[in-house]
Amino acid sequence: MIKVITNKYASSPYSRKGIIVLEEKGLPYEQENIDPEFLPKGFESMNPNLRASLLIDHEQMIFESDNIVDYLLRTYPGERSADAPDPPLAETMTRPDHHIHDSMVLVTIETVMNSANNISFFATSGIDPAKIEPYGWIWERDKLRIDSCMTWLNQQATPEGFAPGVFSIMDLKMMCTFRCLTRCANDDWNPEWIKYRNLDSIHAFYRDRPSIVKTDPGLG
Numbered sequence: 001m002i003k004v005i006t007n008k009y010a011s012s013p014y015s016r017k018g019i020i021v022l023e024e025k026g027l028p029y030e031q032e033n034i035d036p037e038f039l040p041k042g043f044e045s046m047n048p049n050l051r052a053s054l055l056i057d058h059e060q061m062i063f064e065s066d067n068i069v070d071y072l073l074r075t076y077p078g079e080r081s082a083d084a085p086d087p088p089l090a091e092t093m094t095r096p097d098h099h100i101h102d103s104m105v106l107v108t109i110e111t112v113m114n115s116a117n118n119i120s121f122f123a124t125s126g127i128d129p130a131k132i133e134p135y136g137w138i139w140e141r142d143k144l145r146i147d148s149c150m151t152w153l154n155q156q157a158t159p160e161g162f163a164p165g166v167f168s169i170m171d172l173k174m175m176c177t178f179r180c181l182t183r184c185a186n187d188d189w190n191p192e193w194i195k196y197r198n199l200d201s202i203h204a205f206y207r208d209r210p211s212i213v214k215t216d217p218g219l220g
């Protein structure tokens with residue numbers, strides 16, 4: 001049985017990517033939630049990055065969420081859950097004929113996710129990030145970065161996804177990022193993505209997909 005190790009609230013937008021693929025493919029899996037602050041003994045031998053996105057498939061350990069998605073696509077091609085609607089999940093991380101473009105889209109979506117997490121870490125710490133010397137400016141830069149990334153992503157997207165005809169990994173990551181943005185929002189920072197018309201449309205297009213609904217960690 002495939003095992004997914006995620007954070008203690010099962011709310012990781014990173015681990016969620018792989019879990020969506022497992023759901024799309026109808027592959028059975030078990031989930032173990034750990035506290036990333038107190039990693040299980042010997043965890044470093046499974047993931048030297050000491051992070052919670054980890055998938056174990058028999059003897060094979062795969063760390064880093066994008067690697068996990070890539071592994072599942074390559075190892076279980078052609079699998080499709082009975083309740084996975086059209087458009088079908090993409091078979092590859094990127095479209096072979098648009099590889100460089102799609103790779104840039106994937107990394108830009110990841111940047112949004114990482115920056116949103118940074119903002120939320122600062123907000124919950126009670127520290128005024130602007131006063132942290134010499135890197136307080138990164139707090140403001142993260143907000144600018146999210147806006148510039150979302151603006152660029154919006155230009156790359158269509159209302160029906162980044163690669164219409166398939167539920168692409170770009171769309172899948174974007175859906176995880178929308179939830180991450182909502183969870184990371186706070187009194188001082190609440191990014192409204194409605195102004196990014198194509199991205200907002202992608203959200204509406206995919207939000208009722210069974211794999212998205214089932215893996216939604218909610219706001220708690």
Ligand SMILES: N[C@@H](CCC(=O)N[C@@H](CS)C(=O)NCC(=O)O)C(=O)O
Pocket residue numbers: 007011012013014015036037050051052053063064065066
């Ligand atoms: N780039 C990693 C990020 C994973 C990540 O940041 N996981 C969090 C839990 S949601 C974690 O383990 N944080 C603890 C740490 O960074 O030491 C991935 O995509 O898998």
